[in-house]
Amino acid sequence: MNIVLVTDKPRANAVEYFCIAHGGRLVALVNLTDQPYENQHITSYTISDIPRIGHDLVIVDCHDAPFVISQIKNYKTAEIYDYWPNRHKLLGLLKQSNLLCKRKFEVENDRLLVGTEFYSCDHKVIEDIPSSNTDDLQSQTIDEIYEAYNQACLKYPDLDEKYQTGENWRNFMKGSRPNFYSAIQRSDKEALSDLLSNFFRNELTGGTFGGKEGYDGFCASGNEVVELRSYFNVWKQCVPDTPIQELNNPPVGNPYGVSVEGALLNSNNFCNHYRSIFLSRLFSDIDNPVIAELGAGFGGLAYYLSKNNTDITYINFDLPENLMVSSYYLKSIFPDKKIKLYDGSSAPISREELQEYDLVLLPHFCLPRLTKLSIDLFINTISLSEMDFLNIETYFEEVQRVTRQYFYHENMLDNGAGYKYFPTSVFPELADYKLLMNAPSRWPAFSLSSPGHCHMEFLYQRNNGPTNKNTTIGDNL
Ligand SMILES: C[S@@+](CC[C@H](N)C(=O)[O-])C[C@H]1O[C@@H](n2cnc3c(N)ncnc32)[C@H](O)[C@@H]1O
Incomplete structure (x- = not known):
């Protein structure tokens, strides 16, 4: 104009x-x-x-x-x-x-x-985006992640209460993913393949990206540029030198959004890309850093972290249903990366073993398998507040046990509505860490001016943590 x-x-x-x-x-x-x-x-x-x-x-x-x-x-x-x-x-x-x-x-x-x-x-992109997967890659990916999902389900009956899915997510998934559970029950890999090929637009991303409702709302909306601009304005001030094309959505999961200078973008790209740049600065002087995320959703942050840092090991711990989506996404985008999926094992996993992989994608209950202080940076965004308090306590204990340097999280400050939530002010103390930074979320949908679920970001560093890559962590910690 x-x-x-x-x-x-x-x-x-x-x-x-x-x-x-x-x-x-x-x-x-x-x-x-x-x-x-x-x-x-x-x-x-x-x-x-x-x-x-x-x-x-x-x-x-x-x-x-x-x-x-x-x-x-x-x-x-x-x-x-x-x-x-x-x-x-x-x-x-x-x-x-x-x-x-x-x-x-x-x-x-x-x-x-x-x-x-x-x-x-230039225009709203709602037409189908053909997947980059060849037929072979698609069927191999589906076979592998289906097997990993089944292995995770076998463990479910014996899971400790601490690792049971909290009330919100249990009810939400049960009520909103009928096609997914039906495909699983029928062992219908073709239906599963079809759902995963379109996950951005269907029930598989309900609660993590917007799901079918989000897609339908986007198609009907006339305000898509206004929303995109509110995220762009924050992102561009934070990382002014990054070409906008770097945020482009890869053609996996049938993404939709707005075409900007030849790139397909939605507001989620701006948060995930910025977070990846900020978090990468934390481990830039560590050789082969090991980064863990709890509850990565469809894997948007993992995508940018892995794309821009070829020497990291990235680990996602998530509920098996959502882990299947992020596993599909990341395996499809990075067919040449070395990726470890869940194989039913309960054996401990050391830092050295983790470092053999580019990506390690495991169900949430595998977190206790990590050996002490094996992680350089632990990340959680927009998830802990939605879990049961027992889950939160458990994860805080685990984060302290496994994280040798930084813990970054962005969770709910106030104004949760329509579901049970725990604000960050009641989160357990992190006795072994000092707070380096906290601030209300910079992102429009999570900020203090958002009409719902206002969030706050926190960055902690372990007390007396190693200050450079040559420091070794003693076993006595
Ligand atoms: C709202 S999504 C956030 C996704 C992503 N972190 C983001 O910021 O876009 C919440 C994530 O937390 C995960 N989650 C919920 N309960 C969990 C639990 N008890 N253990 C591990 N992950 C859980 C969900 O599966 C999902 O991936």
């Missing part, structure tokens, strides 16, 4: 920022003062020039706005808005914009130079 700004304030940054944040492109500035406009990046015009500048809106930010508007009206032009009284209306109009924008700054001779980057959201 192209905008002409008419101002008698040589610093009209508030309006400029408003436009950028909501997808407006300032194409011209009419400066009514005799001082130069502070940010000379926008070409200056006069009121009489306005009709020949291609634009959709004129925004007026002047002391005597009614008088200026009456002058502009002498020329045939698009709709004119006095900025301050009409900010909400302008927000509504900017919803039609297909741009993502970020200002960039430089200093030259003590002067701030301002520019803007624009990314264009």
